[in-house]
Amino acid sequence: MTATLTATHSIGLDIVLSRWARIDSTVSDAAAPIGDTQERQRAAWMAAAQGGDRRAYEQVLAASVPLIRVAARRKGVAVDQLDDVVQETLLTVHRVRHTYDPSRSYDAWLSALAGRRAIDALRSQGRRGSREVHDELAYDMHPDIDDATAATEREQEAQRLHDAIASLPPGQREAIEQLGLKERSLAEASAETGRQTGALKVNLHRALKALRSRFHGES
Amino acid sequence: MAEPRLPESLIQSLGDQLLPVRRLPPPWVRTLGWLVVVAVIAAGLLAHYGATHMMRRFEAAPDIAMAGVGAVITAVCAAWAAFTLGVPGRSSRWAWLPLPGLLLWVGASGLGCMRDWLGPSAHIAAFHEASDCLIFIISLSVPLSVLLIWLLRRACPLRPVLAAIMIGLASAAASAALLEICHAFAVAATDLLTHAMAVAIVVLVNALMGGRLLQPALK
Numbered sequence: 001m002t003a004t005l006t007a008t009h010s011i012g013l014d015i016v017l018s019r020w021a022r023i024d025s026t027v028s029d030a031a032a033p034i035g036d037t038q039e040r041q042r043a044a045w046m047a048a049a050q051g052g053d054r055r056a057y058e059q060v061l062a063a064s065v066p067l068i069r070v071a072a073r074r075k076g077v078a079v080d081q082l083d084d085v086v087q088e089t090l091l092t093v094h095r096v097r098h099t100y101d102p103s104r105s106y107d108a109w110l111s112a113l114a115g116r117r118a119i120d121a122l123r124s125q126g127r128r129g130s131r132e133v134h135d136e137l138a139y140d141m142h143p144d145i146d147d148a149t150a151a152t153e154r155e156q157e158a159q160r161l162h163d164a165i166a167s168l169p170p171g172q173r174e175a176i177e178q179l180g181l182k183e184r185s186l187a188e189a190s191a192e193t194g195r196q197t198g199a200l201k202v203n204l205h206r207a208l209k210a211l212r213s214r215f216h217g218e219s
Numbered sequence: 220m221a222e223p224r225l226p227e228s229l230i231q232s233l234g235d236q237l238l239p240v241r242r243l244p245p246p247w248v249r250t251l252g253w254l255v256v257v258a259v260i261a262a263g264l265l266a267h268y269g270a271t272h273m274m275r276r277f278e279a280a281p282d283i284a285m286a287g288v289g290a291v292i293t294a295v296c297a298a299w300a301a302f303t304l305g306v307p308g309r310s311s312r313w314a315w316l317p318l319p320g321l322l323l324w325v326g327a328s329g330l331g332c333m334r335d336w337l338g339p340s341a342h343i344a345a346f347h348e349a350s351d352c353l354i355f356i357i358s359l360s361v362p363l364s365v366l367l368i369w370l371l372r373r374a375c376p377l378r379p380v381l382a383a384i385m386i387g388l389a390s391a392a393a394s395a396a397l398l399e400i401c402h403a404f405a406v407a408a409t410d411l412l413t414h415a416m417a418v419a420i421v422v423l424v425n426a427l428m429g430g431r432l433l434q435p436a437l438k
Contacts, residue, residue, distance in 0.1 A: 052239035061230040086226050094233045096375040098240040109308035116377045198235020
C-alpha cells in the first residue's frame with residue numbers, strides 16, 4: 001500500500017515536472033498532431049531498438065538527424081560544423097540508449113543530447129579560435145611554401161601524424177591504416193583484418209575524433 | 220535536400236553493433252535502492268546504540284527530532300533529484316526538490332541552537348566532540364557518495380556538477396540523520412557549525428570530483 005502510494009506520488013510529481021521541462025524543450029513539435037504522431041513513432045522505434053531491433057534502430061537514427069541539426073542550429077552551431085555534431089550525437093545516442101524511457105518524449109531526450117554535443121562543439125571551436133592568430137601582415141610576410149623551413153615543417157607534421165596514429169588503440173589504428181592510409185575498401189579491410197565492417201567504421205570514426213581532438217589540442 | 224552520406228554510413232555501422240540493452244529503472248526506483256543501503260546502516264547503528272537514548276533526546280528537545288526529519292527528507296529528495304538529473308531531457312529544476320527538507324533541517328537545527336544559547340541547561344559540545352561529528356559525517360558520506368556516483372555512472376547526467384552537488388547533499392544529509400542515532404549531546408553553536416562545515420565539505424568535494432567522474436558516456 002505504502003509502496004503503491006509512493007509510486008503514485010512519484011509518478012505524479014514526475015509528470016508535473018516533466019510538463020514544466022517540456023516547455024524548455026528545444027524541439028517544439030509536440031503540439032502539432034502530425035508531429036506528435038511522428039514523435040510517438042520515433043519513441044516506439046527507440047523502444048524496439050533497446051530490445052535489439054536493428055531496422056527500428058536505423059529508422060530512429062535516420063529520423064533523428066534533422067532533429068539534431070535543428071537542436072544544434074538553435075544553440076548557434078555553424079552550418080559547416082553540423083555534421084560533426086550529428087556524428088557525435090549519434091555516437092552518444094548509441095552509448096546511452098539504455099537511458100531512454102519509452103513513456104517519455106524521445107525528442108526531448110534526443111534534443112538534450114544534441115544540445116550538449118552542440119555546446120561541446122562550440123567550446124572546442126572557441127578554444128581553437130583563441131589559439132589562431134588573424135594577422136594580415138604576418139600572412140603577407142609568410143615565406144613561400146617551397147622553402148626549406150616549410151619542407152621541414154611538413155616533415156615534422158607528417159611525423160606528428162604518424163606518432164599520433166601509432167598512439168591510437170589497436171582497433172582504431174588498424175581502421176585508420178586500412179581505410180585511411182592504404183585506401184582499402186571496407187570489404188577488403190574486413191577481409192584483411194577479419195573484423196566486421198561495422199566495427200571498422202565505428203573505429204574509423206573514433207580514430208578520426210581522437211586525432212582531431214589531439215591536433216586541436218583538446219586532449 | 221538529401222542528407223550527407225556520412226551519417227548514413229555511421230547509422231549503418233551503429234546498426235551493425237546494436238545489442239539489446241537493459242533499460243535504466245525509473246529514478247524513484249533507483250532512489251529506493253540507495254535508501255535501502257542507508258536503512259541497513261541505520262539498522263546497524265540502532266542495533267549497536269539502541270533507540271532509548273535517541274528517543275530521550277527527541278522528547279527533551281523536539282527541534283532535534285525535526286532537524287532529523289528535515290535531514291531525512293533532504294537526503295531522499297536530493298538522491299531522487301540526482302537520479303532524475305542523470306536522465307537526458309529531464310528538467311534541471313529537479314535540483315530545487317531538496318530545498319524544503321533543507322530549510323526544515325537548517326531551521327530546526329538553528330532553533331535548537333538558539334534554545335541552548337538562551338538557556339544552556341544541556342551539555343554543550345566541546346571542540347573535540349564536535350570534531351567527532353565532522354569525522355562521522357564525512358567518513359560515512361564517502362561510501363554513500365561513492366555508491367551514488369557508481370549508480371549514476373550508468374546514467375548520463377548532462378549537468379554533472381549539479382548532479383554531483385545533489386549527490387553530496389544526499390550523502391551528507393543521510394550521514395547527519397544517521398548521526399542522530401548515536402549523537403551524545405544537544406545541538407549547540409559549535410556542533411551546528413561543525414555539521415554545516417561537514418555538509419559543505421562533502422558537497423564541495425563531490426562537486427569538484429563527482430562532476431568529472433559522472434560522465435563516462437560523454438567522453
